[in-house]
Amino acid sequence: MSPxxxxxxxxxxxxxxxxxxxxxxxxxxxxxxxxxxxRVLEASQSTGLEVHNSDFIPDLIVIATPPEQTPVEIDKAxxxxxxxxxxxxxxIKTQVLNEVDTNQAGFSRFVPTHPMAxxxxxxxxxxxxxxxxxxxxxxxxxxxxNPDRITxxxxxxxxxxxxxxxxxxxxxxxxVAITSHVPQVVASVLAAQLLDLTDSHVQVxxxxxxxxxxxxxSNPQLWSEILxxxxxxxxxxxxxxSTELAAVAQSLSSxxxxxxxxxxxxxxxxxxxxxxxxxxxxxxxxxxxxxxxxAPGQLAAIFAVADQAEVNVEDVRIxxxxxxxxxxxxxxxxxxxxxSL
Numbered sequence: 001m002s003p004x005x006x007x008x009x010x011x012x013x014x015x016x017x018x019x020x021x022x023x024x025x026x027x028x029x030x031x032x033x034x035x036x037x038x039r040v041l042e043a044s045q046s047t048g049l050e051v052h053n054s055d056f057i058p059d060l061i062v063i064a065t066p067p068e069q070t071p072v073e074i075d076k077a078x079x080x081x082x083x084x085x086x087x088x089x090x091x092i093k094t095q096v097l098n099e100v101d102t103n104q105a106g107f108s109r110f111v112p113t114h115p116m117a118x119x120x121x122x123x124x125x126x127x128x129x130x131x132x133x134x135x136x137x138x139x140x141x142x143x144x145x146n147p148d149r150i151t152x153x154x155x156x157x158x159x160x161x162x163x164x165x166x167x168x169x170x171x172x173x174x175x176v177a178i179t180s181h182v183p184q185v186v187a188s189v190l191a192a193q194l195l196d197l198t199d200s201h202v203q204v205x206x207x208x209x210x211x212x213x214x215x216x217x218s219n220p221q222l223w224s225e226i227l228x229x230x231x232x233x234x235x236x237x238x239x240x241x242s243t244e245l246a247a248v249a250q251s252l253s254s255x256x257x258x259x260x261x262x263x264x265x266x267x268x269x270x271x272x273x274x275x276x277x278x279x280x281x282x283x284x285x286x287x288x289x290x291x292x293x294x295a296p297g298q299l300a301a302i303f304a305v306a307d308q309a310e311v312n313v314e315d316v317r318i319x320x321x322x323x324x325x326x327x328x329x330x331x332x333x334x335x336x337x338x339x340s341l
Contacts, residue, residue: 001148001149001151001152002059003059003152003155004028004059004060004085004152004155004156004159005028005029005059006028006029006031006056006057006058006059006060007019007020007023007028007029007030007031007058007059007060007061007062007156008030008031008032008033008052008056008058008060008061008062008081008084009023009030009031009032009033009049009062009064010032010033010034010061010062010063010064010065010073010077011033011034011062011063011064011065011066011073012032012033012034012036012039012040012043012044012124013064013065013066013122013123013124014118014119014121014122014123014124014126014127015064015089015115015118015131016032016034016062016064016065016089016124017032017043017046017047017049017124017127018117018127018128018129018131018132019062019064019089019115019132019160020032020047020049020127021047021049021127021128021129022129022130022131022132022160022161023156023159023160024048024049024129025129025130025160026159026160028159029056030049030050031049031050031051031052031053031056031058032044032047032049032050032051032052033051033052042124043124046124046125046127047124047127057081057083057084058081058084059084059085060084060085060086060087060152060153060156061077061081061084061085061086061087062087062088062089063077063086063087063088063089063090064088064089065090066221066222066225067090067091067092067095067096067225067226067229068225068229070088070090070096071096071099071100073088074086074088074096074100074110075100075101075104078104078106078107078109078110079104079106082106084109085109085110085111085149085152085153086106086109086110086111087110087111087112087113087153088110088112088113089113089114089115090112090114091114091176091180091181091226091230092173092226092229092230093112093114093140093169093170093172093173094169094170094173095229095230096112096229097112097142097169102144107142107144108144108145108146108149109146109149110142110145111139111140111141111142111145111149111150111153112139112140112141112142112169113137113138113139113140113153113157114137114138114140114172114176115131115132115135115136115137115138115157115162116135116136116137116138116176116179116180117131117132117135117137117162118131119131120214120215120216120217120218121217122218122219122222130161132157132160132161132162133161133162134161134162134163135161135162135163136162136163136165137157137160137162137163137164137165138164138165138166138167138172139153139154139157139164139165139166139167140166140167140168140169140172141166142169173230173232173233174233176230177230177233177234177237178237181226181227181230181233181234182234182237182238182241183215184215184218184223184226184227185227185234185238186212186241187212187213187214187215187216188216188218188223190209190212190213190216191213191216192216194213207317207319244263247259247263248260248263251263283314284335285314285315285332285333285334285335286332286333286334286335286338287330287331287332287333287338288330288331288333288338288341289328289329289330289331290302290328290329290331291326291327291328291329292326292327292328292329293325293326294320294325294326294327295325298329299329302329302331305341306331306333306341309337309340309341310337311333311334311337311340311341312333312334312337313331313332313333314332314333314334315331315332316329316330316331316332317329317330318330
């Protein structure tokens with residue numbers, strides 16, 4: 001089977017536009033399509049991706065629509081392009097598969113997938129070509145999927161800089177419930193508590209709050225669809241978390257430090273399981289903190305010093321000081337290099 005050279009993206013939102021940009025960066029011919037003619041035109045003007053026309057025959061079609069539209073678009077793509085491989089990138093797999101016409105002749109050309117990447121901001125305006133770099137991209141082959149098509153899709157995923165990871169659709173939905181969907185709900189509910197504060201009180205916001213609520217800016221309509229589609233797994237997990245939070249609250253009332261310490265300790269153990277850089281085992285880094293002026297060139301100077309000292313910066317955080325034109329830059333580095341840096 002010939003390598004993929006022509007890619008059609010159906011859906012011009014953040015994810016679709018980002019796939020298109022990444023595919024173009026990889027040297028592929030890309031076109032975008034959307035049922036909203038005005039929206040796809042604006043996406044084209046914003047990203048430089050060309051709008052699809054009848055002369056363009058895709059080797060691969062990427063369905064990047066909201067979950068409720070995805071099954072219809074999969075069926076349509078398989079019918080309209082009888083030679084093309086079709087993938088979807090919906091964050092729910094089982095419900096999509098339940099609604100797709102599995103009896104049609106072209107179903108062997110369909111490969112369900114889901115890139116574990118995204119942003120808290122939606123829309124093609126926030127698309128980026130490097131969104132999938134070093135990110136896991138789940139592939140959920142079906143029994144009926146042609147093996148050659150699976151290989152082709154994995155090669156495409158790798159060309160975008162992502163890491164293909166194979167699992168069943170059911171296993172995928174169970175996994176993303178805790179690794180993606182529940183964190184969204186927890187972040188949103190936590191951020192909602194700020195509505196009870198005055199503006200001056202919200203000013204007293206630590207880095208922990210910023211970290212915990214970053215994804216609370218996500219699209220409400222899209223996430224309603226995602227959570228309802230995966231309710232079978234998300235609901236029980238939220239109930240379990242609610243029970244454990246209630247136990248901590250009870251421990252505070254009864255002033256039981258052992259139970260509180262146990263809850264924090266179990267969190268330590270769970271956090272240690274989160275993959276580190278490039279999906280490797282978690283690595284313990286040391287943080288070097290530097291105060292800088294809020295002015296051009298400050299970050300560049302820091303990275304130049306790190307380069308001269310032959311220190312690889314593993315992660316970067318910036319915490320802006322309240323009411324002052326300064327910030328604290330935190331660099332995570334190899335502990336053996338921290339003192340010299």
